Amino acid sequence: MSNARRGTTNGAPVRTEGLTKVFYDENRGEVRAVDRVDLTCRQGEILGLLGANGAGKTTTLRMLSTVLQPTSGRAWVMGHEVRDQPERVRASLGFYSASTALYPKITPRETLRFFARMNRYPARQVDERVEELVRRFRIQDYADTRVEKLSSGMKQKVSIARTVVHDPPVLIFDEPTVALDVLNAIELRQFIAQLRGEGKAILFSTHIMSEAEQLCDRIAIIHHGEILATGTLDELREATGLHYLEEIFVHYAQVDDPAQAAEEQLR
Amino acid sequence: MAPRQIWTLYIHEIRSALRERSILIGSILIPLVMYPALLWAGFAGVSFVQGQAERLTSQVAVHGLPVTHRALVDSIESNGRTVVIEWDDDPAAAREEVARGSLDLLVEFRTVADGAAALDENFQVAIYYNGAQDRSRGARSRVESAIETYRRNWIDTARRDLGIPNPVWADFAMARSDVATVEESTRFLLAMIVPFLTLIMVALAAFYPAIDATAGERERSTWETLMTLAVPRSHVATAKYLYVATFGAMGGLLNLAALTLSLRWILQPLAGADAQELAQGGLPLETLPIIAVGTALLGLFVAAGMLVFAVFARNFKEGQSMITPFYLVVILPAIFVQSPDIEFSVGLALLPVVNVALLLREAIMGSVPLLPGLLTLASMAVCVAVAVGFAQWVMRNEEVLLGSSQGGLWSFLKRRIGQGRAAA
Numbered sequence: 001m002s003n004a005r006r007g008t009t010n011g012a013p014v015r016t017e018g019l020t021k022v023f024y025d026e027n028r029g030e031v032r033a034v035d036r037v038d039l040t041c042r043q044g045e046i047l048g049l050l051g052a053n054g055a056g057k058t059t060t061l062r063m064l065s066t067v068l069q070p071t072s073g074r075a076w077v078m079g080h081e082v083r084d085q086p087e088r089v090r091a092s093l094g095f096y097s098a099s100t101a102l103y104p105k106i107t108p109r110e111t112l113r114f115f116a117r118m119n120r121y122p123a124r125q126v127d128e129r130v131e132e133l134v135r136r137f138r139i140q141d142y143a144d145t146r147v148e149k150l151s152s153g154m155k156q157k158v159s160i161a162r163t164v165v166h167d168p169p170v171l172i173f174d175e176p177t178v179a180l181d182v183l184n185a186i187e188l189r190q191f192i193a194q195l196r197g198e199g200k201a202i203l204f205s206t207h208i209m210s211e212a213e214q215l216c217d218r219i220a221i222i223h224h225g226e227i228l229a230t231g232t233l234d235e236l237r238e239a240t241g242l243h244y245l246e247e248i249f250v251h252y253a254q255v256d257d258p259a260q261a262a263e264e265q266l267r
Numbered sequence: 268m269a270p271r272q273i274w275t276l277y278i279h280e281i282r283s284a285l286r287e288r289s290i291l292i293g294s295i296l297i298p299l300v301m302y303p304a305l306l307w308a309g310f311a312g313v314s315f316v317q318g319q320a321e322r323l324t325s326q327v328a329v330h331g332l333p334v335t336h337r338a339l340v341d342s343i344e345s346n347g348r349t350v351v352i353e354w355d356d357d358p359a360a361a362r363e364e365v366a367r368g369s370l371d372l373l374v375e376f377r378t379v380a381d382g383a384a385a386l387d388e389n390f391q392v393a394i395y396y397n398g399a400q401d402r403s404r405g406a407r408s409r410v411e412s413a414i415e416t417y418r419r420n421w422i423d424t425a426r427r428d429l430g431i432p433n434p435v436w437a438d439f440a441m442a443r444s445d446v447a448t449v450e451e452s453t454r455f456l457l458a459m460i461v462p463f464l465t466l467i468m469v470a471l472a473a474f475y476p477a478i479d480a481t482a483g484e485r486e487r488s489t490w491e492t493l494m495t496l497a498v499p500r501s502h503v504a505t506a507k508y509l510y511v512a513t514f515g516a517m518g519g520l521l522n523l524a525a526l527t528l529s530l531r532w533i534l535q536p537l538a539g540a541d542a543q544e545l546a547q548g549g550l551p552l553e554t555l556p557i558i559a560v561g562t563a564l565l566g567l568f569v570a571a572g573m574l575v576f577a578v579f580a581r582n583f584k585e586g587q588s589m590i591t592p593f594y595l596v597v598i599l600p601a602i603f604v605q606s607p608d609i610e611f612s613v614g615l616a617l618l619p620v621v622n623v624a625l626l627l628r629e630a631i632m633g634s635v636p637l638l639p640g641l642l643t644l645a646s647m648a649v650c651v652a653v654a655v656g657f658a659q660w661v662m663r664n665e666e667v668l669l670g671s672s673q674g675g676l677w678s679f680l681k682r683r684i685g686q687g688r689a690a691a
Contacts (some may be wrong), residue, residue, distance in 0.1 A: 024686075054288060067494045091497035100495065101488035105286040106279075117275050118496040146286070166497075 007091035013092075013170050013201035014041035014064065018073035021059050021225075033059040035225040036073065041201045043169070043235065046192065048206040048216030056206040056225035057099070061174045065095045077170055091120045094163035097174035101159075108139050108158040112165050113145065119166035133161040153184050160191060168253045171195060172243040173202045175212065180258060189215055209245040219245070270333050272498045276506030284476055293474040294514045298522035303529045306460070325406035326369075328354040331376040335388045336421075343374075343413045349406065372396050374414075387426050454551070454632055455607070460528065461558075462627040463601040465519045466620070469565045470597045472518020473511050477573035478586035480507040486582045490582045494668060495573045501622040504662045508570055508655060516566025521559060533598065554630040557640075561630070564647040568619060569597055571654030578662055579675045587677045604628045611635075616642035619650040 010228050016150055021034040034056040041047040049057045052142065062068040064075055065084040075082045078092040079164050102111055110253050112130040136229060139155045142150055162170065173192060177185040192215060212219050213233060221229040229236060229252050233245065284290045310391035326345065329351050340351045354361050354373070364370035392414060426433070437623040447455070484490040493503060576593050580586035600621040611616070611625040616639035626643045629635045661667055667679065 063493050066493060067669070087497050087499055090495055091496075095491075097491070099488050100492040102492070103279075103283055103489055104487060105283040109281070114275070114279050115496070118498055119270065120497050160493075235652040 003134045014047075014076070015039065016060075016064070016073065017077040019060065019063060019070050019075050021056075021068060021073045022071040033225050034063065034070075036224075037219060037222070037227050039230070041170070041203055043201050044196055044199045045093065045217045046202040046204050046215055047195050048212040048215040048219040049203060049222055049257045050209070050212045050216075050219050050245070051205070051222035052207055052253075055207075055222045056222060057207075057222055058174055060222070061095075061097075061172050061203060061205055063097040064089075065172055069096075070259060086132050090169055091166065093172055094166070094168045095174070096159065096163040096176055097172075098176075098179050099174075100163075102147045102162065104156060105146060107144045107146055108150075108161070109134065109143045111158060111162055113161050116165045119168070121166040122193075128164060129167070133165060137161045137206050137264065146212070152180075156180065156184055160188065164195070168200075170201045170203075174205045175207070176204075177206070178188075185211075202224055209249065213245050221249055260266060269499075269502060273656045274504050274505050276498070276503060277509050280480060280506060280510035284479060284514065287475075290356070290475045290479060290514070293475045294518050298468045298472055298518040299493060299525050301419060302527045303504065303522075303532075306464075306526075307529070307532060321406070323348065323402055325349045325371040325375060325409065326352060327372040327400060327406055327410055328352045328364070328370050329374045329376070330354040330358045330361060331378075333378065333388060333390055334375075334569055336390065336417075339414065339417045342347055342417045343410055345413070346409055349409060349413075365395050367404065368397060368400055368403075371400070372410055376409060380411045382421045386422070386458070420547060440613055453617050458628045458631040459605060459607070461523065461631055462604040462624040464522055464628060465558075465562055466524070466565065466598050466624055468522040469519040469562065469569050470594050473515030473569045473573050474564065474590060474594060476514040477570065477577045477590060478580065480511055481574065481577040482580035482582055482586035484550065485580075490668075492637035497678050500663055500668075501659055502576075504659050508574060508658060511574060512566045512570035514566075514684045515561045519565060520559060523562065549632070551633055554606050554633065556633075557630040557635060557688075558627055560644070561626050563625050564651065565620065566645070567651045568654060571651060571658050573657060574658045575654065575661055578658070578667055579679060611639045613642060615639070617646045622646060 010115075019034060019037040019039075020032070023033055024033045025031050037056075037060055049060065051057050057070065063070050063079060063082060066089050068081050068085060069072075070255075077089045080088040080092060082089050106114070109130060112133055113126060116126045116129055117123065118146045126184070134140055137160065139154065139157055139161070142154055147155060150158070170194075172199055176188055180188065189211065192202060193206065196217075204212075204216060216233075218230060218232050219236060221228045229239065231239065236245075236248050237243060240251050241247050242251055285293075289675060301502045325348060327349055329340065329343075331341065343349055344351055352370075358373060359373050359375040361370060363374050367507075375393040377392060377393065379389045394407060394410065396407040438658075484493060494500070496503070573590050574592050576589045577586045578582070580589050583657065597620055600618075604624045609625070611629050615625055616622045622639070622643040626635060626640060629640075661676070661679070664679075
């Protein structure tokens with residue numbers, strides 16, 4: 001990474017500056033899904049993106065992972081700008097969400113090998129890395145069984161292994177526990193905490209307050225596409241004088257009537 | 268780096284596809300087994316129906332038969348499949364019976380007025396048949412043949428009686444002879460069948476892979492996984508394109524191979540003992556490279572076209588409905604090659620798909636005209652490049668990538684044009 005790039009990102013693996021995404025909808029016209037978002041995620045940190053459904057969390061993360069192009073603003077991942085060097089950005093991160101499923105017709109071992117190769121893991125070390133993950137995630141027993149025949153818990157393990165197979169310094173988890181049962185959700189959160197211990201920069205989006213409280217080092221509250229506040233839980237408590245994250249969220253989002261807000265969200 | 272990444276993506280697509288039952292059936296099993304089997308069944312069916320029709324006994328009514336020509340009845344009945352009924356009532360009633368189908372034919376004799384004919388006892392015949400009935404058409408053919416033979420013999424006898432020498436009479440004789448060899452006849456038959464089947468096979472074999480590579484990814488929720496790979500999107504599009512084209516061309520070539528190997532078996536119902544001889548005059552070896560190139564070009568073109576339509580689909584059902592019109596348009600040129608009168612001209616050589624169908628036809632017949640042949644290659648190469656470029660452009664679009672685009676290709680183009688105008 002060049003010094004110039006380090007300067008741009010201030011040394012943080014992930015940084016955004018005025019990141020904006022505007023969609024055009026035939027019925028609603030221009031929709032500002034993400035509005036001038038400034039974020040920074042440091043090494044060895046879990047930054048939680050907390051917001052209701054439709055707040056702009058997924059769109060923000062999709063721009064960071066280069067699936068979507070920003071309408072304006074900039075974002076860097078490991079010093080690579082998302083618009084200028086999308087392949088390098090993608091090689092530097094692992095993306096996990098409910099919409100990133102596995103290929104049903106291939107086996108976990110084939111899956112890991114494919115994603116390692118495509119994400120630029122050194123070719124000679126691919127097999128070694130795959131076997132390491134097979135052991136680490138304890139998937140030896142079904143490593144050569146087609147994914148379509150695995151249980152959802154098994155698939156989840158393979159999916160996480162797929163996300164980290166190229167050993168990326170940045171990881172994005174977009175509402176990862178949304179379709180999981182309690183035990184699998186706990187296991188996933190434990191694994192994410194382990195990754196933080198390994199020095200990864202982790203962006204974690206959720207609408208579940210308790211999850212954000214337990215796992216995140218810092219929390220960014222996003223509502224209607226805008227970041228309303230960012231800080232540690234203690235900082236947010238101090239700033240608002242409120243104890244529970246749910247109350248803090250309602251305070252920032254200025255939601256007087258949650259039922260009415262949910263109705264608006266649906267519209 | 269790029270070729271290796273594309274290759275890895277390509278192999279990944281192929282591996283998954285080869286484990287998908289619907290693709291295996293549509294792209295490999297049907298071209299390999301089903302169409303040769305269907306052809307055989309079709310020929311056997313036609314042969315069986317013809318055999319059944321030939322065994323039927325026809326009921327033929329005869330009205331006004333001159334006494335001096337009574338031998339004609341024996342002549343008509345001599346084939347053993349015609350029963351003659353002497354009809355003395357009003358012939359209009361017999362015509363109604365023919366129309367109803369209870370009689371197969373009415374043969375009405377009309378005497379020629381005295382002095383109007385060169386020969387005494389000459390007669391005219393009116394045959395009433397029912398064109399909507401197979402049996403009636405068959406009876407007409409047999410009775411016409413019997414009357415013609417009788418007429419010829421009767422006139423010949425009269426000629427002798429009048430002392431007219433045969434050579435003078437024979438000046439009006441007509442002879443016909445087929446100068447085509449068995450090999451040429453077989454090639455003609457194949458030239459009518461093979462381009463038609465190849466077009467269908469290529470389109471059919473590319474059909475499911477095209478949907479699998481696009482709508483299938485969305486339905487399985489693997490599309491976004493694919494979009495997060497550290498490779499340019501153009502590599503993903505190229506690998507998908509090559510995958511669909513491979514299956515399309517493979518379907519066409521497998522079908523050709525299957526047809527070649529099973530030719531004798533397919534022709535057996537039609538040609539019987541001659542099938543061996545006919546089969547030996549099958550696809551000429553020297554034309555196989557041209558046929559292979561033509562099939563590959565078809566695969567490349569059809570794959571690009573199908574991807575352009577299928578990329579808008581969010582699930583298999585949408586994919587099927589979006590591709591089907593293109594599929595029909597692609598196999599439509601098969602009608603062209605079914606007519607031997609259509610010449611492989613320079614103009615037609617510029618028309619995609621039609622040109623390849625005609626190229627295949629000419630190659631099977633044994634001679635490809637140079638200029639139309641070269642123009643076909645050039646025209647198809649340009650079409651493939653344009654179609655691939657267009658497919659890549661469509662697949663780079665964000666709303667298409669995310670599957671949030673409403674409608675198919677036409678709606679997308681309309682929106683793009685609208686946006687362009689608004690921006691201007």
